[in-house]
Amino acid sequence: MPYNTxxxxxxxxxxxxxxSISRFITLRWIIVVGICTTSIFARFALxxxxxxxxxxxxxxxxxxxxxxxxxLQKHVKSHSNFTNIQISADWIALVSLVxxxxxxxxxxxxxxxxxxxxxxxxxxxxxxxxxAGFAVLLITGLSILEYLHITPHVHIKELFPNPVYDNGxxxxxxxxxxxxxxxxxxxxxxxxxxxxxxxxxxxxTLKDNITDAYNRxxxxxxxxxxxxxxxxxxxRSPLSAIQSLLKSIEEGYAGEISQKxxxxxxxxxxxxxxxxxxxxxxxxLIASKIGKTKEVDSQLIDINVAVKDTLQLMQEKAKSKDLExxxxxxxxxxxxxxxxxxxxxxxxNLIDNSVKYTKQGGTISISNTITSNEIKVxxxxxxxxxxxxxxEKIFKEFYRSKNxxxxxxxxxxxxxxxxxxxxxxxxxNIKIRSEVGKGTTVTxxxxxxxxx
Amino acid sequence: xxxxxxxxIDDDPDIVEAMRLPLEANAYDVITANSGxxxxxxxxxxxxxxxxxxxxMETDTAGFHVAYELRSEDKDSEYRNCRNIPILMITAISKQxxxxxxxxxxxxxxxxxxxxxxxxxxxxxxKKVSELLSGSKKL
Numbered sequence: 001m002p003y004n005t006x007x008x009x010x011x012x013x014x015x016x017x018x019x020s021i022s023r024f025i026t027l028r029w030i031i032v033v034g035i036c037t038t039s040i041f042a043r044f045a046l047x048x049x050x051x052x053x054x055x056x057x058x059x060x061x062x063x064x065x066x067x068x069x070x071x072l073q074k075h076v077k078s079h080s081n082f083t084n085i086q087i088s089a090d091w092i093a094l095v096s097l098v099x100x101x102x103x104x105x106x107x108x109x110x111x112x113x114x115x116x117x118x119x120x121x122x123x124x125x126x127x128x129x130x131x132a133g134f135a136v137l138l139i140t141g142l143s144i145l146e147y148l149h150i151t152p153h154v155h156i157k158e159l160f161p162n163p164v165y166d167n168g169x170x171x172x173x174x175x176x177x178x179x180x181x182x183x184x185x186x187x188x189x190x191x192x193x194x195x196x197x198x199x200x201x202x203x204x205t206l207k208d209n210i211t212d213a214y215n216r217x218x219x220x221x222x223x224x225x226x227x228x229x230x231x232x233x234x235x236r237s238p239l240s241a242i243q244s245l246l247k248s249i250e251e252g253y254a255g256e257i258s259q260k261x262x263x264x265x266x267x268x269x270x271x272x273x274x275x276x277x278x279x280x281x282x283x284x285l286i287a288s289k290i291g292k293t294k295e296v297d298s299q300l301i302d303i304n305v306a307v308k309d310t311l312q313l314m315q316e317k318a319k320s321k322d323l324e325x326x327x328x329x330x331x332x333x334x335x336x337x338x339x340x341x342x343x344x345x346x347x348x349n350l351i352d353n354s355v356k357y358t359k360q361g362g363t364i365s366i367s368n369t370i371t372s373n374e375i376k377v378x379x380x381x382x383x384x385x386x387x388x389x390x391x392e393k394i395f396k397e398f399y400r401s402k403n404x405x406x407x408x409x410x411x412x413x414x415x416x417x418x419x420x421x422x423x424x425x426x427x428x429n430i431k432i433r434s435e436v437g438k439g440t441t442v443t444x445x446x447x448x449x450x451x452x
Numbered sequence: 453x454x455x456x457x458x459x460x461i462d463d464d465p466d467i468v469e470a471m472r473l474p475l476e477a478n479a480y481d482v483i484t485a486n487s488g489x490x491x492x493x494x495x496x497x498x499x500x501x502x503x504x505x506x507x508x509m510e511t512d513t514a515g516f517h518v519a520y521e522l523r524s525e526d527k528d529s530e531y532r533n534c535r536n537i538p539i540l541m542i543t544a545i546s547k548q549x550x551x552x553x554x555x556x557x558x559x560x561x562x563x564x565x566x567x568x569x570x571x572x573x574x575x576x577x578x579k580k581v582s583e584l585l586s587g588s589k590k591l
Binding site: 236241242243244247253254272 | 464466469473572
């Protein structure tokens with residue numbers, strides 16, 4: 001199922017042909033203008049005695065034909081047939097022009113070569129040779145008819161003082177070289193084009209294969225994440241049962257136990273508590289990574305209120321460390337569009353870090369600023385700071401800075417990874433400035449939805 | 453004065469045990485049911501003073517259905533006598549904070565009186581239970 005190649009390739013070639021036909025039609029407008037101006041210029045400025053009426057009539061015919069093409073372009077089914085017809089019609093127009101500008105002597109005959117090249121790029125190899133053959137047939141036919149005086153030869157004396165039609169051998173040599181140059185051009189152009197097309201096909205196939213492989217890989221990665229999510233999720237119930245039971249024992253509801261046993265239960269309970277934090281962190285991390293569908297939609301949330309709510313829940317912890325918390329939020333509400341739980345996770349993790357890594361009696365200040373296109377939240381502390389080399393690494397999963405470990409043994413090393421993943425989802429960004437021993441400032445910038 | 457009767461509806465026997473111990477130690481009578489349907493039947497027969505209800509049982513939302521049944525406005529509901537029993541709902545650890553599951557926000561569509569999160573902390577449980585029974589937390 002994954003490797004369904006060759007499918008888009010065909011349509012891309014077809015699309016390319018359609019595009020080329022459009023360009024071809026545009027080119028024809030220019031040719032009409034070219035024929036008119038050149039012939040009028042030749043006739044009146046250079047005083048060359050051209051038969052202006054038939055030439056302008058041919059230009060008019062091309063114009064009408066092109067109008068028809070423009071209309072039909074959107075309605076035809078087979079674009080290659082359409083192209084074949086157009087090119088054939090062009091040959092006829094070109095031969096008529098050649099006829100009225102001096103027959104086989106006419107310089108217009110060079111344009112046959114261009115046309116063969118165009119045919120080579122638009123058509124298949126076979127069709128191109130077929131078109132070249134048709135052109136040769138027209139040229140030779142015209143020369144023979146004119147040579148035998150079946151069709152009157154238009155002789156332009158100003159250009160060709162010595163008519164070649166009287167000289168059969170000269171005529172033959174011109175025909176010969178016209179034919180060979182036409183076929184040679186057809187050969188060169190088609191072979192170049194074939195090689196280009198082959199290469200293009202290879203690239204398209206390659207691109208498809210890469211896209212397929214990438215999609216498959218993404219799918220596998222997703223499956224793996226889903227699996228991890230489920231496994232982690234399954235860990236929650238037994239863990240909370242364990243902790244609930246341990247809590248009951250610890251608080252003496254299962255009867256009196258020795259001080260030593262109580263100590264051990266407390267330790268077990270603490271480790272279980274850490275495991276639960278880890279499991280919750282992992283669930284948040286995976287959910288933020290795979291963009292797990294949220295149970296709740298995004299809402300407009302006043303970030304000032306969210307900050308106050310988060311602080312409320314950390315009051316106890318902050319009080320126990322005698323931390324001074326300064327809030328400097330904007331007087332009017334600053335709304336961002338976000339899933340409430342996501343904002344909650346972001347703020348909780350960031351403020352919790354500040355509380356955790358700021359020593360007794362330190363200060364944490366939270367401020368925000370609004371501009372027309374962004375809302376900036378800044379959480380600053382006078383904590384232990386982050387070692388310079390660690391600044392880039394701390395967003396990595398499970399990475400914990402050395403001084404963080406020294407300060408607090410426990411910690412999952414997941415918080416900032418979760419925050420970063422979530423922040424990326426909302427097109428926001430996070431910056432951390434820090435100086436060891438002085439403190440850390442985290443700045444989160446949310447883009448503001450133009451609609452709000 | 454007789455002891456207050458508390459019905460715990462939860463399919464996890466360990467969680468039930470962890471809650472039963474502190475509750476019994478505080479002179480509450482505890483009865484238990486390990487599924488939503490058993491719980492409903494027991495509520496109807498025993499008319500407890502308080503129901504502690506787990507959300508996720510047979511299905512992820514079995515607890516919600518129990519709550520809806522118990523609080524049904526239907527006059528002929530077989531649980532009409534249970535309508536005024538306070539319900540304390542146990543939710544999985546939604547978040548450390550649980551903003552998404554606070555009674556102020558969800559009461560409108562979820563007819564329970566308060567929430568408690570797993571893992572259950574005995575002190576917290578006892579506090580909520582006594583609040584609900586004394587009616588101070590009643591909405």
